[in-house]
Amino acid sequence: MSNVHPFRVLRAKRLWIVNGMVVGFVALLFAVFYVGANIDPAGHLHKLPVGLVSADKGVNAGGKQTDLGAQIVQSIKKSSQGEDKIDWRVMDEKEMKEELSKGKLFGALVVPSDFTSSVAALAGTEASGDAVRPTLTVLTNQSAGSVGSSMARQAATTAAQSASAQVGKQLTTQAKATQAELPAATLLLLADPAEVQIEDGHPLDSHSGLGLSAFYYSLVLVVCGMLAANVISGQVDHALGYTHNDMGPLRIHNPLLRATRVQTLAISSTVLARDHVVRGQSCRHVGAAAEGAGRA
Structure with a gap:
């Protein structure tokens, strides 16, 4: 047996350099691909699909058809x-609802069927207390x-507010052309006539994790896979006698069973597959129990 103290291995430069390089490289990859991809989503936004729907029927005033919904679009x-x-x-x-249900749209801006008629009624209202504001739905x-979804909501809300201001300019111009004296509150209402309402276009289920269940499920799979691979690899090497197993002050070492790396890989894969089946059944039972508790 060698008389060299085990702690002398800490003097080996290769141990520090290799481990430092590997850990640093892995940390760099995580920073670039994970943190870097989520640190500025708005700055890297590209072609976010948002629906634009106009159900406005318009109005016929003085023999002229007016459709503010089409103008907004x-x-x-x-x-x-x-x-x-x-x-x-x-x-x-109809198409918008289908696209939302399939996850092909992150949001939508809807002009209701009575938008033009509501704006026309608002323009003809003399008292601000009787005015009913038209709505634009996000x-x-x-x-x-x-x-x-958050970025789509922000974009649709900004577009709706801009559309309301544009319609407000038309109403204000028309009000000034009539030379009628309107209350200040009415003028303010005409300048920004539309009310922006935010609604959930595709409501989530009660056990969906606010739309993040797929992310958490993937995260659990990755973490459990890494832990299982490390545990199974160590236990297989211990069972074959290549490494010892420390349990506190106890050290257990099995007789050496010579096996090629291919055989070791086959043994580890078999154990991992069995573990995967057991964990899958456990997850199904836990999920069923949680769903039953939620319904109760």
């Missing part, structure tokens, strides 16, 4: 030309992803 599409952050997709309500879709 055209204005948003025109203002978004040359920008690649938001992909405004013009569609009808739909979110948490099931498609919380980050994407």
